[in-house]
Structures are given as C-alpha cells and as structure tokens.
Amino acid sequence: MEEHTSSTINLQPSTVWAALASVPDPEIPVVSITDMGMVRDVTVSDAGRVTVTFTPTFSGCPALHVIRDSIEQAVRDLGVTDIEVKSTLTPPWTTDWIGDDARERLRQYGIAPPAPTGEGQLIQLDAEPTRCPRCGSLNVRMTASFGPTLCKRMYVCDACREPFEGFKSL
Known part of the structure; x- marks a missing residue:
C-alpha cells in the first residue's frame, strides 16, 4: 500500500x-x-x-x-x-465482470473469451464449449489445462489448425 x-x-x-x-x-x-x-x-x-x-x-x-x-x-x-x-480477494473476481466489448476485443486479439458463468454458485467441472477466436469453429480441442497464465487454457482449432489461448470461466 x-x-x-x-x-x-x-x-x-x-x-x-x-x-x-x-x-x-x-x-x-x-x-x-x-x-x-x-x-x-x-x-x-x-x-x-x-x-x-x-x-x-x-x-x-x-x-x-x-x-x-x-x-x-x-x-x-x-x-x-x-x-x-x-x-481485495472478497468477493473473488469472476469472468462475469468482463465487459461485452472487452470479450470481443479478446476474441479479435486471438484469445477465446470466457463464456458467462451465470448466477449459479456452483463451480462447473466440465469445460464450456470454446469457439475458435480466428474462424469461429467449435471444432477445437484443449491441448493444455494451463496456458501462459493460470487463468487460461491452450487449444488448437481442428478447422483452421490455429493454436490459441482461451480464458477459463470463473
């Protein structure tokens, strides 16, 4: 401080x-x-x-x-x-606090923005469908649970063959 x-x-x-x-x-x-x-x-x-x-x-x-x-x-x-x-860590940060325009800028930058988590109190153990930020395909696969930072995963798009980072929804 x-x-x-x-x-x-x-x-x-x-x-x-x-x-x-x-x-x-x-x-x-x-x-x-x-x-x-x-x-x-x-x-x-x-x-x-x-x-x-x-x-x-x-x-x-x-x-x-x-x-x-x-x-x-x-x-x-x-x-x-x-x-x-x-x-402060209370309340903990959530990806729901990311603005809609920021989600679009993330996508344009090549990072799959997180899907909104909604109002539920439960943590989802299944990953939400991730769309390739380059071509928009849902034909993607996760290649690593952790990317360059803890808040991201690594993916590859099987449609356009491009690797990309995707935010985890929290």
Whole structure:
C-alpha cells in the first residue's frame, strides 16, 4: 500500500474511473483493468485522498505489483499525491465482470473469451464449449489445462489448425 501526502484537490470519482480505463491489463494490452472488472471501488475523500480498491483475476497473479503501480501512476497523473491502492480477494473476481466489448476485443486479439458463468454458485467441472477466436469453429480441442497464465487454457482449432489461448470461466 502506497501513501502520499497531498494538497486538497477537487476531483470526482468518475474522473478517476476514466483515468483507470486507460490502464491496460499487463498481460493482455487490448483490454484495461476496468474492462476486465478488476477495479471494484474508487473513493475521493474531502481532503483529496483517492482510494482505489481492485480485485486481481487470481490471488497469485504475477502481475499484482504491476497493476498496483499502474493504478497509482494513473491517479498520480491526475495531480493527486495522496493515494491508497488496496487489493481485495472478497468477493473473488469472476469472468462475469468482463465487459461485452472487452470479450470481443479478446476474441479479435486471438484469445477465446470466457463464456458467462451465470448466477449459479456452483463451480462447473466440465469445460464450456470454446469457439475458435480466428474462424469461429467449435471444432477445437484443449491441448493444455494451463496456458501462459493460470487463468487460461491452450487449444488448437481442428478447422483452421490455429493454436490459441482461451480464458477459463470463473
């Protein structure tokens, strides 16, 4: 947690949200941390202190420090010097928090976006049907349960023969 002293500034939470919308996910540059639903809360105190609370996509996310530093820098770029960045695991992040437009950008980037998990409380043990982000075929097979990050699986499309990553639905 970083803290800095500050002079009082007049800042609205919506301005901070807009600044955070420009912070890219460190592992997937076509989506922001707000697109991914990681930012949970933004508060601005009467004294000008900005507090941002975020939930990482995984508790052991290797980019946790990068995300925290990027949030702090985005707020500092607004002229704020009294900043607190908090991470929380409650409630746990879910792929349902990814915006629809971000799902499309993931697909265009070559990553199969996760299917919505819905409102159920149960974890599904069977993988949802995955569509190839390049050709749209459902004729795909998983080649590895874990991809370059814990939140993704590796697939190959038997229709276009292209390998791709796919997000796990959480």
